[in-house]
Amino acid sequence: EPEVTQTPSHQVTQMGQEVILRCVPISNHLYFYWYRQILGQKVEFLVSFYNNEISEKSEIFDDQFSVERPDGSNFTLKIRSTKLEDSAMYFCASSEGLLRTDTQYFGPGTRLTVL
Amino acid sequence: RKEVEQDPGPFNVPEGATVAFNCTYSNSASQSFFWYRQDCRKEPKLLMSVYSSGNEDGRFTAQLNRASQYISLLIRDSKLSDSATYLCVVNPGPGTALIFGKGTTLSVSS
Numbered sequence: 011e012p013e014v015t016q017t018p019s020h021q022v023t024q025m026g027q028e029v030i031l032r033c034v035p036i037s038n039h040l041y042f043y044w045y046r047q048i049l050g051q052k053v054e055f056l057v058s059f060y061n062n063e064i065s066e067k068s069e070i071f072d073d074q075f076s077v078e079r080p081d082g083s084n085f086t087l088k089i090r091s092t093k094l095e096d097s098a099m100y101f102c103a104s105s106e107g108l109l110r111t112d113t114q115y116f117g118p119g120t121r122l123t124v125l
Numbered sequence: 126r127k128e129v130e131q132d133p134g135p136f137n138v139p140e141g142a143t144v145a146f147n148c149t150y151s152n153s154a155s156q157s158f159f160w161y162r163q164d165c166r167k168e169p170k171l172l173m174s175v176y177s178s179g180n181e182d183g184r185f186t187a188q189l190n191r192a193s194q195y196i197s198l199l200i201r202d203s204k205l206s207d208s209a210t211y212l213c214v215v216n217p218g219p220g221t222a223l224i225f226g227k228g229t230t231l232s233v234s235s
Contacts, residue, residue, distance in 0.1 A: 041220040053169060053212070055222035066222055101168055105220065111157045112219035116168040 012036045014117035016102050022123045023092055031087045031120045033102030041107040042085045043114060044077065046070070046098040053101070059085065060107065092124045131213050131226035138233055142203045146229045148196040148213030156219075158189055160198050161212040163228060169212055172198075203233045 015034045023029050035042050044056040057067040059077055076088045085104075089096055099121050103114040128151045138144050150158075161169040173180065175187040175196055186199040196213055213226040 043222070045223075052227045053223075053225040055224070058220065058222060060220055065220060068222065099166070103223075107220035109219060111174055112216065113159070113171060113174065114216075114223055115171070119168050121166075 016117035020121045033085045035104030039104035043103040045101045048098045129226040134229040146198045157216040159214040
């Protein structure tokens, strides 16, 4: 069964450093998403991406964040200058986006720890 | 603000018990509804979609009441492996952001 994959599984970084989180969505899916989950809190939407551009973003997704699809398979989230409060699980998801009952499938996540 | 509210839990039940989770949502224009399951420090995994007519998948039954903006999940004959956090999730439309509830934690004991 096709699945979303993410690398790395755990990233530790110093405050102020740049990090890039990588995702490979399911191959025939058209929409890609990033969510985050701070420990003990709910899953929060960051951004969605369709047809090589951002289709929707939340207020969390400020100028420190960017997304890119550098090739036909990878989808990346970059945080330019990490803050302590960026420590969270970051989940990538993808969906076909064709049906009203569109289902999003999640990758295993990257645990980001900012020291 | 578009919100999804769930029973806070935790629910602690013995094996074999029947347990029900409830959820309400605020955006009446929402188009699709789901229950996801999340194990500790893992990704959300789709448990089932929720349809207006109600739907069943083995021991799991989901119901949607659009008029009341209310979603439910019933788990019959609980197993130890059902222990997890159950997330009520609303989707305003295809390709848009999912809105998650905080989740309800279920612990099934022997």
